[in-house]
Amino acid sequence: MTNSIAKIRKTNPIVLNVSNSVTQQHVADAINFIGASPIMFDDEREASELINISSALVINLGTTNRSSIQKSILSGQAANQKHIPVIVDPVAIAASTIRTEHFDQLIKKVKINVLRGNIAEVAAIAGVDWQNKGIDAGDGQGDRLAIAKKAANQLKALVVVSGQEDIVTDGADSYLISNGNQQLATNVGSGDMLDGIIAAALGTEQSLESCVLGTAILAIAGEIAAERFPHQPYSFFNQVFDVLGLMDDSQYMRYLKIKKIPAQDL
Ligand SMILES: Nc1ncnc2c1ncn2[C@@H]1O[C@H](COP(=O)(O)OP(=O)(O)OP(=O)(O)O)[C@@H](O)[C@H]1O
Numbered sequence: 001m002t003n004s005i006a007k008i009r010k011t012n013p014i015v016l017n018v019s020n021s022v023t024q025q026h027v028a029d030a031i032n033f034i035g036a037s038p039i040m041f042d043d044e045r046e047a048s049e050l051i052n053i054s055s056a057l058v059i060n061l062g063t064t065n066r067s068s069i070q071k072s073i074l075s076g077q078a079a080n081q082k083h084i085p086v087i088v089d090p091v092a093i094a095a096s097t098i099r100t101e102h103f104d105q106l107i108k109k110v111k112i113n114v115l116r117g118n119i120a121e122v123a124a125i126a127g128v129d130w131q132n133k134g135i136d137a138g139d140g141q142g143d144r145l146a147i148a149k150k151a152a153n154q155l156k157a158l159v160v161v162s163g164q165e166d167i168v169t170d171g172a173d174s175y176l177i178s179n180g181n182q183q184l185a186t187n188v189g190s191g192d193m194l195d196g197i198i199a200a201a202l203g204t205e206q207s208l209e210s211c212v213l214g215t216a217i218l219a220i221a222g223e224i225a226a227e228r229f230p231h232q233p234y235s236f237f238n239q240v241f242d243v244l245g246l247m248d249d250s251q252y253m254r255y256l257k258i259k260k261i262p263a264q265d266l
């Protein structure tokens, strides 16, 4: 792996965020603690100037509205022009028509490089009825991987599906990361933090491996935080930030639990 935590900290890439209004502070902290620099913005007229100083863009659809749709499109197009990676989080995409329409409009006008969501969100985008699949096939690892790959091929983008096991795929080669802790899922916004950390890694170097690095960093931080706070979700969450601030590559490598699934294996 050529990218690393040391490289992120040395490069200190600026990550621009079209954030939701729920978890902004946590996202900014996560980006900062791993060694990148966050910027959030409210006025779409700033989009192109801010992209000019940034190395990655995160578009989070969590609290989308008329203004954030404009912000997403303008900043996304500016990022495309400058070949800056665009990471999109389709929060609860299937929950409302507006969210679905925003996403559809976005992918028509902006080339997205990474889609990051939980399995329900990615399944909705891949056109798979995940909720109604039932217990037989719904929980299978093969199904989650197939859905992630389908979305990746549809969007021609890298896809990260978070969960007990995180999946990172380009539609051909895939990685399964089995670090993590359930208390990450309990805390609202850990998925949004994950977007920001992936963006920090991609802002340093654009590759599938950078997506793996960003994804595994948060899962490992959760695993380490749980050693001290196994059943105290709020203390655990604070500890995650402390761990992110201190993590180095040797600690990362000691904890990393990863499996590569080459294209031909599925
Ligand atoms: N059951 C689990 N066990 C271990 N780690 C988990 C589990 N579920 C999620 N995670 C970890 O939590 C982090 C966020 O993933 P999650 O799937 O909860 O995102 P999300 O649903 O988008 O969250 P949110 O929208 O609340 O921010 C990832 O680092 C993932 O590895």
Ligand SMILES: Cc1ncsc1CCO
Residues within 6 Å of the ligand: 020, 021, 022, 023, 062, 063, 091, 188, 189, 191, 192
């Ligand atoms: C709870 C919530 N509602 C919209 S965005 C958000 C944060 C999780 O993404």
Ligand SMILES: [Mg+2]
Residues within 6 Å of the ligand: 091, 092, 117, 118, 191, 192
């Ligand atoms: Mg989410």
